[in-house]
Amino acid sequence: MGIQGTVVELGVLLYPGVQMAAVHGLSDLFEVANRIAAEQPQAALPRLRVSHWQGDDPHAPRRVHDSLPGPDDGLQAVVIPPSLAGFSASQASASLVTWLRQQHAAGATLGGVCVGSILLAESGLLDGRSATTHWTSARAFAARYPLVRLEADQPIVDDGDLITTAGLMAWAELGLRLVDRMLGPSIASATARFLVMEHSASASQCGSNFAPILNHGDSAILKLQHWLQANGAVDVSLPVMAQQAGLEERTLLRRFRAATGLKPTxxxxxxxxxxxxxxxxxxxxxxxxxxxxxxxxxxxxxxxxxxxxxxxxxxxxxxxxxxxxxxxxxxx
Missing domain, CATH: 1.10.10.60 (Homeodomain-like)
Incomplete structure (x- = not known):
């Protein structure tokens, strides 16, 4: 999972009308996970650092809360909570959209809860990808974002680097999935038990869903990973992957394994x-x-x-x- 003393930062986005219960609920969930992980010192698990980002700043989202102030080593995930009032595309400022794309390009996993998926769609990151959203927004979503493969009947679409959910209360499952990725399935299950929350049985009993390593810092490999996520890794070959990464095949094999821990196949x-x-x-x-x-x-x-x-x-x-x-x- 990591080496002792490692800190991974998870950002929660704030915007006008955001459901504060979800913001505080996610913060509490991650803190409970930290406490449970700390009880397993032999596992040398990282510590989750939770930050809140004010998304309506005219220049760029700014950190307004930090559970563990320290050096800025980059976000590993950004969560967009739901809104009881709904969310319109007009709330997606150019600076906010640019910031989300920058975080994604740097290797952060982005998660949109309920109408939070609209902001991800507005950024263009969901183009050609599968996603879900709240049923009340489905028709308007499909009309505005025809390039997104909308699966509104699914409660959650976990596409590796982009995760969308359909329900207002799905922030809990999204939070647990991030705990699963950062701290492992046993910590996620223990966190769910402590908070008396439901958690995907498949994740706890059958191993986590695949959580790719994205924060390795190799931009060429990250570009290829995003491309593979977008097309589902269907009908791909080593020469095609090398072309997408802009690398020779032998170089790709070496750098891909060094970055992700896996061979491309x-x-x-x-x-x-x-x-x-x-x-x-x-x-x-x-x-x-x-x-x-x-x-x-x-x-x-x-x-x-x-x-x-x-x-x-x-x-x-x-x-x-x-x-x-x-x-x-x-x-x-």
Whole structure:
């Protein structure tokens, strides 16, 4: 997870009409996670630093609260909480949109809760990507952002570097997913138990959903990671990835593993299986169709890799964690 003394900063965005219960709830959730992690000194877990950022500053969002003041080493995640009053595109100032794009380009994971996904869409970062939003905003969202693959029937779309949720109270699950990434699934589960919150059973029982390392500082590799996230790592090859990164193939292999801890092929497998987990949990598509959707022409190969990564066959995974009533699959 990290080396003792490491600090990772999570930013929470403030804007006019923001739901303060979510702002304070996220701050409390991260602090509880810190306390639980501190009880496991042998694990050498990092400490979460929680900062609040005033998003309506005319120049750029500025830090107005810091739970652990210190050197500015960059944000690892930015959370956009929901609003009871709703959120309109007019609230997305040019400076705020630029700041979000800068944070993303620097390796931060961005998460939008409920109508917070509108701000992510306004930034253009969701173009060509899957996302969800509150059902009351779905029609207007789809009309304004036709390049976004809106999946309004899904409660959460975790696309690795961009996470969107559909419910006002989904800030809790988003917060727990970030704890899972930064401190591990056992700390996330313990935090949920302490706060008496629901947490995705699939994450705690079947390993976390794939959480790519994005804050490694290698801009060429980060550019490639964002490209892979955007296209689902479907129909990619080493020469194509090298071209996207602007590197020679041998250099790409060396730098990619140094930055992410995985070979490019392994990384793509994790991305595809992560998307398949989401489809198995929230859709009724057949397993063969899901295999094809995430980039596997041979369903047997998909089943083998899925079991290797999650420990379950796709049909077992859906039976245990599927949220779609009556979800069935062919050739299980």
């Amino acid at each position: 392994q990384y793509c497998q994790h991305l595809r299986v992560g998307k398949a987990r989401e489809l198995l949990e929230f859709t009724k598509g057949t397993i063969d169709h899901i295999a094809w959707t995430v980039g596997y022409q041979d369903p047997a190969t998909f089943r083998s890799l899925f079991r290797k990564i999650t420990g379950l066959a796709p049909s077992e995974y859906r039976s245990r964690f599927g949220a779609a009533p009556g979800a069935t699959s062919r050739s299980q």
